[in-house]
Amino acid sequence: MSDLIVTVMKVGYLALLWLLVLTAIGVLRRDVFGTRVLAHGSVVRKSRPDGGPRPSRRAARGGPTRLRVTAGPLNGTTLALGSSAILIGRAPGSTLVLDDDYSSNRHARLFFHDGRWWLEDLGSRNGTYLGSAQVTDPVPVETGVPIRLGQTVLELQR
Amino acid sequence: MAATVAPVRIRTGRAAELWLFLLSLVLGIGAYALVGLNTAEQLPGDFVRFAAVLVGMAVVLHLVVRWRAKYADPLLLPLVMALNGIGLAMIYRIDIGLVARGQEAGFGPRQQLWTLLGVAAACLVIVLLRDHRLLRRYTFTAMVAGIVLLLLPMVPGLGANINGAQLWIRVAGMSFQPAEIAKILLAIFFAGYLVSTRDVLTLAGPKFLGLQLPRLRDLGPLVVAWAGAILVLVVERDLGTSLMFFGLFVAVVYVATERFSWILIGLIMFAVGAGVAIWAFPHVADRFDIWLNALDPDVYNRLYGGSGQIVRGLFGLALGGLLGTGWGEGFPQLVPYANSDFIVASLGEELGLTGLMAILMVYLVLAQRGMRMAIGVRDGFGKLLASGLAFTLAFQCFIVVGGVTRLIPLTGLTMPFMAAGGSSLVANWIIVGLLVRISDSSRRPADDARGLVSTETALEIIGGAEPAGSQPADTAQPDPARDWDEDTAQTEVHRPPASNHQVAHYGEDEAGNGDEPTQVVRDE
Numbered sequence: 001m002s003d004l005i006v007t008v009m010k011v012g013y014l015a016l017l018w019l020l021v022l023t024a025i026g027v028l029r030r031d032v033f034g035t036r037v038l039a040h041g042s043v044v045r046k047s048r049p050d051g052g053p054r055p056s057r058r059a060a061r062g063g064p065t066r067l068r069v070t071a072g073p074l075n076g077t078t079l080a081l082g083s084s085a086i087l088i089g090r091a092p093g094s095t096l097v098l099d100d101d102y103s104s105n106r107h108a109r110l111f112f113h114d115g116r117w118w119l120e121d122l123g124s125r126n127g128t129y130l131g132s133a134q135v136t137d138p139v140p141v142e143t144g145v146p147i148r149l150g151q152t153v154l155e156l157q158r
Numbered sequence: 159m160a161a162t163v164a165p166v167r168i169r170t171g172r173a174a175e176l177w178l179f180l181l182s183l184v185l186g187i188g189a190y191a192l193v194g195l196n197t198a199e200q201l202p203g204d205f206v207r208f209a210a211v212l213v214g215m216a217v218v219l220h221l222v223v224r225w226r227a228k229y230a231d232p233l234l235l236p237l238v239m240a241l242n243g244i245g246l247a248m249i250y251r252i253d254i255g256l257v258a259r260g261q262e263a264g265f266g267p268r269q270q271l272w273t274l275l276g277v278a279a280a281c282l283v284i285v286l287l288r289d290h291r292l293l294r295r296y297t298f299t300a301m302v303a304g305i306v307l308l309l310l311p312m313v314p315g316l317g318a319n320i321n322g323a324q325l326w327i328r329v330a331g332m333s334f335q336p337a338e339i340a341k342i343l344l345a346i347f348f349a350g351y352l353v354s355t356r357d358v359l360t361l362a363g364p365k366f367l368g369l370q371l372p373r374l375r376d377l378g379p380l381v382v383a384w385a386g387a388i389l390v391l392v393v394e395r396d397l398g399t400s401l402m403f404f405g406l407f408v409a410v411v412y413v414a415t416e417r418f419s420w421i422l423i424g425l426i427m428f429a430v431g432a433g434v435a436i437w438a439f440p441h442v443a444d445r446f447d448i449w450l451n452a453l454d455p456d457v458y459n460r461l462y463g464g465s466g467q468i469v470r471g472l473f474g475l476a477l478g479g480l481l482g483t484g485w486g487e488g489f490p491q492l493v494p495y496a497n498s499d500f501i502v503a504s505l506g507e508e509l510g511l512t513g514l515m516a517i518l519m520v521y522l523v524l525a526q527r528g529m530r531m532a533i534g535v536r537d538g539f540g541k542l543l544a545s546g547l548a549f550t551l552a553f554q555c556f557i558v559v560g561g562v563t564r565l566i567p568l569t570g571l572t573m574p575f576m577a578a579g580g581s582s583l584v585a586n587w588i589i590v591g592l593l594v595r596i597s598d599s600s601r602r603p604a605d606d607a608r609g610l611v612s613t614e615t616a617l618e619i620i621g622g623a624e625p626a627g628s629q630p631a632d633t634a635q636p637d638p639a640r641d642w643d644e645d646t647a648q649t650e651v652h653r654p655p656a657s658n659h660q661v662a663h664y665g666e667d668e669a670g671n672g673d674e675p676t677q678v679v680r681d682e
Contacts (some may be wrong), residue, residue, distance in 0.1 A: 010191055010484035014509065019515040020181045020240055024233050027174045085655050092534050093603050105536060145495070 031049035063072065064117065064143045064156035072152030073099045081156070088124070088149060097146045101152030102126050110141070117156060126150055171232030171601075172224055178236035179216045186212050186243015189485055193251040196486035202250065212243055215277045222316065226288075227598035228480050231527050235255075238575055238590050242273055242583075244517070245576030247485070248497065248504055255491025265497050265578045272278045272580035276587030283591030290596045294539045304343035305386070307336040312393055325396050337390075337399045338585035341550060342592070344403060348410040349542035356414040356538075383407040384427050395441060398557060398569035402550065404428055409549040410542055413532070436515030449567040467494045471503035471562050476670065482510025497578040499570055502562045518559065521574075525552035528593055534600035544596045547589050 067086065069077040079086065079096055086095040089107040098107065104124040111118055120138040121128040128135040129148040141147065147154045187209045194202035202208070219235050250266040257263045293300070304469070311317035318326040318333055326333040383404060390400040408424035435442040439447050451457045452465040452472075459466075470493045477488060490496045490504030497504070506514040528548020532541045554571050561568035564572070572582040 006196060006484055006487065009195075010481065010487075013185075013188060013192065013485070014481065014512045014516070016181070017509070017513055020178070020185060020237075021516050021519045021523070023178060023181060024237060024520070026177070027171065027233055028523065028526070030169070091536055093536075131170060 063115075064158055066157050067096070067154055068157050069096075070146065070153045070155055072150070074152065078157075081112075081117070083112055085109055089124075090155075096154075098150070098151050098152055100150040103152060107149050108135070108147075119147060124149065171230075172220075172228070175232035175236055176220060178232065179220060179239060182236045182240030182243060183212055183216055185240050185499070186247065189244055190250060191246035192256070192485035193247055194486075196484060197251070197254050208246075208270070211238075211274065213273070218281060219277060222284050223594065226284050227594050229598045229601040229603075230284075230594045231531060231597035231601065233523060233527050234590055234594055238587070239526055241517070241575040242276075242506070243521060245501065245573075245578075246270060246273065247578070248490075248501055248508070249578050251486055251508070252491050252497040252504060254486070255489070255496075268580070269578050269583070272583045276584045279584055280587040280591035280594070283588055284594055287592075287595055288602070290540050290543065290592065290599065291537055292448065293346050293543070294350045294353075297347055300343040300350070301347040304340040304347060307340040307343065308386075310336045310640070318558050324659060325394050325399065332574060335579070335581035337394075337396075338581040339588075341402065341406070342547075342585060342588055343407060345410070345543060345546040345550065348407055349539050349546055350408055352414040353538040359420075360415040360417060384424075384431065384544060388431050395439075396570060397435075397442060397567070398571035401428075401557060401569060402554065402571065404431075405553050406546060406550050410546045413545045414542055420613065445567045445569070449564060452564060462472070467500065468562070468564060468568055470494075471500050474503045474507035475563070476512075478507040478510045480511050482506070482508050482513055484508060496538055498557075499577065500562060501550070501577045502559055502571055505576075518555070521552065521555045524548075525555075527597065531593065531597040531600040535596055540596050540599065544593060544600070547593060551586075551589065594660060 091105040107124040108128045253263040318328040448465040488507040532544035560566040
């Protein structure tokens, strides 16, 4: 083969090799899990990738519509409430991923049942508090009552 | 500043994997074709078979992952496939060079066979091992098996001495390096052992100069690992393997405890061990002499244990320059063991700095994926196992490339997935299988419970120990608890309604293992 073809093949091969590397890095960049910030300053409804039922009309009846972080590392973050349960913890798979050294991987769970929201501690190391009482069994949560996990404080808001 | 967060739609990454597989196949098969075209002006005789086998392996791997590990990391398998394909092409290329010099060749077909075996082993791991936590049951079995495998080459009649290292066993005409499999078993042992003892190692002990020192009696396991590494060095006369095991242990201890003092102690102990080895064993002293005085004519021309190999490797790298000579256009076969210990130099010669850097980047990404899945996985054992396995991969690359480029003394380790040698290839494919399994549970969203191990199994793994402070308060609130299955079915198990809480809490303890050691209870 002529030198030209050999050279072209050589450089082409190297380019292909780097294409593999760069594609890999591209995949790696996209591959950040957990929650993502949709918008600042406004409430955007949580996306439902599973195509589950739309949140019921209970919001209109005066129930809470969002979960807000009022103290701790994620202060100011809000999460729109749907009808599915919310898992709170440091694990990347959680609905609300905490960045808090004092919380457990899977710390607590909020779920909707019988027309109201319930808080359940998932055996966390440092406990979950509703108001000033430690949560041992699932307890109903009223709007505006602080929920404390580690250094994070959350509350349900209308 | 207020912000609204939403869970990101989790990509399984299978489409990206397919695309990367395509690229890696083009690289492997293209390299094979270029070797033939550049050396003999025609495609290699078995080109179609080679391409078919490579494509077949990729298809099987992809389907197995789709079937059994849907959320597995999309990068692992394609990148490993690319490395393996490039390695096969280079081994074939060196076969051609060796035949031209009238030397014994035939490494290529053998390596292809080993690749098939390795891929089969990885598939078996992915299919049969449904949850990596099951391995924790075999912590001490793995230790015993690992040590037996390490010592196997010393058994008279079974062990084989090749080039002065007593590392191989020979069964039915095939030689095998059991240390490669022992590497995996010991990683399992270290992870299983340290996940239960790390609290003691982290917290106890005096503070000195800002370093949290461990208590003297907690040093026991480290001393045992160190003594084992020295024993391997003395009896099997292999510096690389001994360095590998000690490095693996120190790394896993560090990941488990986050205490820098362990690394410092490990380094000091290794320095002492290496110093003694240089003083006591001439073959180790030779390695240092070659490293420091490689270009000295006396050392270069020495008949045995001279620096000829390493210096010729450097000449090859220099010939390659920035863009390399091109596949089949260089002279990598002039270096002894150009297809195994010195495959990095061969690749550097034919692909140049540009190509070698790309290959090293691929290794870097692989190691990064391992560390990333260690962060993401929910149980402590998985974290330690993934980081241990990823570390061995990275450390092995460092030792090999560092040795070939004269950054550190040359030791006889293999470049994972590339170097000719069946035991290393199969062992590394098994490691990839394990990583795929761990990454699947690391990336699986919490509400997708399919494929997760049942709570009973998890209970069995943790020995049924009751977590302190999570004594369930029976069924005082039965109503909300009934929701558990519908909402977050973390564990796929049919349990009697009365024990809802109990099972939930036990299941939680397994997940709770993933808490970082920094997360000791701090009273507020």
